[in-house]
Amino acid sequence: MDWVKIVYSVILLVCGILIFVAPFSQKGDERRNFIKTKAQSYAFIVVIGMLLLEVGESIYLTIQGNTSYNSNENSPIVLLTVISIIYLATLIFYRKKYGD
Structure with a gap:
């Protein structure tokens, strides 16, 4: 695997963890919970x-008889x-909308 992809994956993983975990570390009121939930x-x-949309595209191409369809599934990254x-x-x- 290319080292650039590994670095990008690690950076993405760290940022994702921070985005999802940071709001839980703060004790907040109901408004903060409402904003996070929305x-x-x-x-x-x-x-x-x-x-x-991906499933619909797959079904459509299967019905059309496109046997050369290579499922271009979305990459997890x-x-x-x-x-x-x-x-x-x-x-x-x-x-910004609800002022937190």
Whole structure:
């Protein structure tokens, strides 16, 4: 494996852990929990939508009889990156919106 991919994976893993663990270290009120819950639910909806599109594409190409279809599944690193970016963006958005 290329060393750049290893470094990128480690950096992504550390950032992901910090993003998901940092809010739990702070004792907060109900508003903070509400903001985290909204950001998590939005990120979950986007991930489910991405996976549904992938399944739909696979079904469509199978019905069309495309036998040369090589399932271009999303890489786990790409999926984790997208989830982390969406969660961080929505967390920042809701923090500004609800004032935390």
